[in-house]
Amino acid sequence: MLIRRATSADRATIHAIHREAFRREPGVTPVEAPLVDDLRADGDLVDALSLVAVREGDLVGHLCGSRARVGEDTTSAVGLGPVGVLPAHQAHGVGSALMHAVLGAADALGYGLVVLLGEPAFYSRFGFVAASTLSITAPDPGWGRYFQARTLTGYTSTQAGAFEYAPAFSRL
Structure with a gap:
C-alpha cells in the first residue's frame, strides 16, 4: 500500500470513496x-x-486536514476529517496507515495540534485524547469525549480555547 498526496486527478474517486465509506442508506449521498x-x-x-x-x-482510502482555529490561534491547528476507506478495505490497516501518515505530515509542517470528532476507542491508539483535557472547547458541547485532540511537536499550552472547524463544516 502506498500513501501519497491527493492530486486533482483523484477528486472524483475521493468523492466516491467518501460516498461509499459513509453510506447509510441506498441512493443517499452522505x-x-x-x-x-x-x-x-x-x-x-x-x-x-x-x-x-x-x-x-x-x-481505496482518503483523509484530509483543513484549516481551523483554536482560541485566537488561526495557524497551528488542523481539523482532521473526514477519514474514508472503501468498505472492502476497512479493517485492513488502510485507515491506520493514513492516520500515521497525516500525523507525521502535520508535524513536519509545523502544526501543533490536530483535532477531530471520532470514536475514542479507535483514535486513542494514535495519541488522541479528549480535547477538553487540553482546555479546548468543542463547537458542540454534546460531542463530549468524541471531540479529541492530538498534540504534535509544535504544540504549546497557549493553543487552547474554543475550537472552530473551517466554515464548510458549519454548512453540514
Whole structure:
C-alpha cells in the first residue's frame, strides 16, 4: 500500500470513496462526500494533508486536514476529517496507515495540534485524547469525549480555547 498526496486527478474517486465509506442508506449521498469538495472549493483544505491510500493501483482510502482555529490561534491547528476507506478495505490497516501518515505530515509542517470528532476507542491508539483535557472547547458541547485532540511537536499550552472547524463544516 502506498500513501501519497491527493492530486486533482483523484477528486472524483475521493468523492466516491467518501460516498461509499459513509453510506447509510441506498441512493443517499452522505454529507462527508461533498464536505471534501466544499473544503477544497473554499480554499480551506490543506493540500499537503489531503492523502490517499493506493492498493494495487487503485485508490481505496482518503483523509484530509483543513484549516481551523483554536482560541485566537488561526495557524497551528488542523481539523482532521473526514477519514474514508472503501468498505472492502476497512479493517485492513488502510485507515491506520493514513492516520500515521497525516500525523507525521502535520508535524513536519509545523502544526501543533490536530483535532477531530471520532470514536475514542479507535483514535486513542494514535495519541488522541479528549480535547477538553487540553482546555479546548468543542463547537458542540454534546460531542463530549468524541471531540479529541492530538498534540504534535509544535504544540504549546497557549493553543487552547474554543475550537472552530473551517466554515464548510458549519454548512453540514
